[in-house]
Amino acid sequence: MVSPPHEAMHRIFQHDPGLFSRVSRFLGVDIPTPVKATALPTDLTETNPVERRVDTLLRLETADRGPFLLAVEAQGKKHPDKPASWAYYTAYLWTKYRLPTALLVVCQDHATARWAQQPVSCGPPQLPTLTVQPLVAGPHNMPVITDPEEARADLVLASLAAITHAAEPDVGAILKALSTALRDAPEDIAKPLIEFTAQGLAKRPAKNLWRNLVAVDLSFYKSYLAEEVRKEVRKEVRDEVRDEVRDEVRKEVQDEALTQGEARRAAADVLAVLAERGLTVSEAVRERIGSCDDPEILSRWLRRAVTASTAEEVVAGA
Template sequence: MVSPPHEAMHRIFQHDPGLFSRVSRFLGVDIPAPVKATALPTDLTEANPVERRVDTLLRLETADQGPYLLAVEAQGKKHPDKPASWAYYTAYLWTKYRLPTALLVVCQDHATARWAQQPVSCGPPQLPTLTVQPLVAGPHNMPVITDPDEARADLVLASLAAITHAAEPDVDAILKALSTALRDAPEDIAKPLVEFTAQGLAKRPAKNLWRKLVAVDLSFYKSYLAEEVRDEVRAEVRAEVREEVRTEARAESRAEDILLILEQRGLDISEDVRSRVTHCTDPELLRRWLARAVTVPKAEEVFEDA
């Protein structure tokens, strides 16, 4: 089943195709910025019923080097069948479109990134024939953007940095910088990045921080995530109020029971005792007083253990 982090890791390149050229410098290559980008069908299924589907496929055009294809794969864990699939994707796309084809794999953990960037050949050792070695973007090489000004300079890259570092200790600082930077961004720019980031974090602990940052820092625009957080906050407040009411009711009931027991035992209840019992709001303390009210010889002695 396709997970939210999987979707975020490749769809962010559909959102901003020029992101690949900016990411490439962190991968040890220099890819020119495209002057034109076209999203292509991702279905690579042949006429025979064998379905092959790349995550994101873009046709990028540069001013100097001409057009090329970029296939983006989001990889959540090691999978022995993937290198063969990647080889198929690149060979098929090269054959179909007759264009140079680049393959980028986006990961969220170091082990998967190390595995993905290893070259894999489809032939015997002495005849490698076709070798697949994708570019890999992950926590090992994506920048740790913790400065709001740096995040503001490239909001999409900052979002990808948060996604690829979702399981890293630095992710909280990245999220804070990104949320601060997004305050100044128009809603149509900020909203998709908020959602990409939320998807990329999925069920990781940092998701809770991002939800709170969105609810507080980005409350000026509507977002399903922001509205969800605000609804949760309102529900928490209502639950706290209900709990306070229940606590007060329990305290009032126990106070009445204490006074009733003392009265039934014929003990003299001074105004000081009555006031102290009725004004106590601690149910546990009242419970102890209630237990003592059954045996103490004087009403004042219910407080002796307090």
């Protein structure tokens, strides 16, 4: 069964075919920016019943080197049969389209990346005949983009950086830079990148951090991930805050003016984020958050709640 990270690692190149030329400089090659890109059918099945599909296939045209094909494969782990499949893909595409064919393999861990970039020959040692050695993009060579300005300069590359570093220690800083940069982007640009990043992180621990960042930094976007986070936050608030303060908040949301109601909901969101992160909230801190009716202060506390190490840090200094 195809996993979300697998889909994200290759479909991001369909979303922005020019990404390959920007990625190539990290792979030790210089591919000009394409002047035209066309998505081609990924079905490489012949008349026999064996079905073969490449993950993503693009026809790229450059101003000075002419057209070529780019096959993008997402690889989650080592698999002894893949080099033979890659050899088939490139040979078949070369034969069918009569165009030079490049193969890019995208990985999320160092071991798989090292394995994928090793040359494999189909013939005996003295007669290699056909050798497959794809370009490999992974945590070993993709940039660590932790500066929001750098992320803003190339949002798609920043998303790919987050996906390929999903298991790396720097992923938190990468995700924060990306979410900050996406706040200024139009929704039609930001929304697919929010989803690609969520898919790429899958069940890794960084997925929870991304969900929190989407809920806080990008809460105004209407995406399935943002809506999913909001629903879970509301559920956790209902499950964990059952005391008199929560009942009072519900009553005031119904009875008070709109601005006061928004403040109460914001206070509940702060408590929900703290609960999701497993931070202990004292009665004093809970009461201070629940009694605050200043939307600006609550907004500031909500942002602090994503990264603070204790609940007290959130309300320190107001």
